[in-house]
Amino acid sequence: MAPTSDRPVLDRRAFLQRAGLAGAGAVALAGANRPAAVADEALAPFLHGVASGDPLQDRVVLWTRVTVPGRGPADVRWRIARDPELTDVVASGTVRADADRDHTVKVDPTGLAAGTTYWYAFEALGAHSIVGRTKTAPAGGVDRLRFGVVSCSNLTGGYFNGYALVAKRNDLDAVLHMGDYIYEYGNGDDRYGPEELEGERDHVPPHEMVVLADYRARFANYRLDPDLRRLHQLYPWITVWDDHEITNDSWRDGAENHEPDAPDTPGEAGLDYQVRKREAQRAYDEWLPLRTDDPARIYRSFRYGDLADLVLLDTRIEGRDEPTGGPLTPNLTDRSLDDPERELISEGQRTWLYGQLKASQDRGATWRVLGQQVMLMQWNAGGIPRGIGGQDVPTLVTRDNGNAVNPDAWDGYTAERDRLYDHLEAN
Numbered sequence: 001m002a003p004t005s006d007r008p009v010l011d012r013r014a015f016l017q018r019a020g021l022a023g024a025g026a027v028a029l030a031g032a033n034r035p036a037a038v039a040d041e042a043l044a045p046f047l048h049g050v051a052s053g054d055p056l057q058d059r060v061v062l063w064t065r066v067t068v069p070g071r072g073p074a075d076v077r078w079r080i081a082r083d084p085e086l087t088d089v090v091a092s093g094t095v096r097a098d099a100d101r102d103h104t105v106k107v108d109p110t111g112l113a114a115g116t117t118y119w120y121a122f123e124a125l126g127a128h129s130i131v132g133r134t135k136t137a138p139a140g141g142v143d144r145l146r147f148g149v150v151s152c153s154n155l156t157g158g159y160f161n162g163y164a165l166v167a168k169r170n171d172l173d174a175v176l177h178m179g180d181y182i183y184e185y186g187n188g189d190d191r192y193g194p195e196e197l198e199g200e201r202d203h204v205p206p207h208e209m210v211v212l213a214d215y216r217a218r219f220a221n222y223r224l225d226p227d228l229r230r231l232h233q234l235y236p237w238i239t240v241w242d243d244h245e246i247t248n249d250s251w252r253d254g255a256e257n258h259e260p261d262a263p264d265t266p267g268e269a270g271l272d273y274q275v276r277k278r279e280a281q282r283a284y285d286e287w288l289p290l291r292t293d294d295p296a297r298i299y300r301s302f303r304y305g306d307l308a309d310l311v312l313l314d315t316r317i318e319g320r321d322e323p324t325g326g327p328l329t330p331n332l333t334d335r336s337l338d339d340p341e342r343e344l345i346s347e348g349q350r351t352w353l354y355g356q357l358k359a360s361q362d363r364g365a366t367w368r369v370l371g372q373q374v375m376l377m378q379w380n381a382g383g384i385p386r387g388i389g390g391q392d393v394p395t396l397v398t399r400d401n402g403n404a405v406n407p408d409a410w411d412g413y414t415a416e417r418d419r420l421y422d423h424l425e426a427n
Helices: 012-019 161-167 212-223 226-234 273-287 347-362 414-426
Strands: 050-053 061-065 074-081 089-097 104-107 117-124 132-135 147-150 174-177 236-239 300-304 308-312 367-371
Touching: 050 117, 050 132, 050 226, 061 074, 061 117, 074 104, 089 104, 132 226, 147 161, 161 226, 212 226, 212 273, 308 347, 347 367, 347 414
Parallel strands: 050 236, 147 174, 174 236, 308 367
Antiparallel strands: 050 061, 061 104, 074 089, 074 117, 117 132, 300 308
């Protein structure tokens, strides 16, 4: 099926140059010398590029955002094809972009072939987007699987060189982002990053993100970065959040960096944490190419043939009890670390997880890969002297954890980890 448009179809060379894919699949990094996260007006109205994600064997989510003058609605045409010129189209359609979802759109075309590379693009307001490349998950016998794994990307902390290096590869099945895709801090006293980048790598809005408009603006801010935009263009992404997509050290019912009685943070005074969490999750769902029935539920799984099952968890928000301390700031005398009632994931997620692991084993998958936000292994500090930090530590205070230096991770929930290990050993 040939593409149609109200404007003349670009010739092959002009179209590929416009798409940023000149060379039919080359991965040269466009715009890598532009360090600031600023709008490239040549991409208008698709300033934030394109993205794909959550690949299954017969489908993959396609994403873009339309920057619409006046904030009105816009019809967006999409197509996915077997070739970068988008002539061998396998599916196409039209979707509406409007303010209700911050003018982001997602489509989930079905009927695709397993383990196959596709190209896709969008049209709106008389303009073409760049062309994205994606890949479905394989089926049947699979002998190789390769992910690019990234996390903790703070725009004010420096350039996204890690994204640029991953984009130079041409051998990945997907990119996994394990959380902290954005950071909540502003550009004032709470800014994280070197002074020499002030004015060059700044957060938008300039204050801490607290309400829905803040979270949306921060995602838009990050997605203007050319390295991040390029990596989204080249590979399907599979993502989970950590804490900074909401605020630092978030858990089920609160966060270290949520202070509703703090007058110095615009919008935070009197704001209920649950409201803030829901609005952050809504923006996350809008701006990332993931497939969810409920923006608050991010745990899900993916099959990669007979080689592996990728199981993603939410160890941060959904069921976590309040941490006893943050990273490198443990209460070494706190015996609650071994409390069997403390949970890192809810009973519902735990039942789902164990079911996923059993199903993976029953179908004969070689590997079960857990993707989640925090360190599962023990991280102990041996030889801690008595009286460190004013704390009396005459003996190791936890049954199997030793001197845990990061109770924000599984070390702070040892009974939860024991339950997981016991299940793995028994199955």
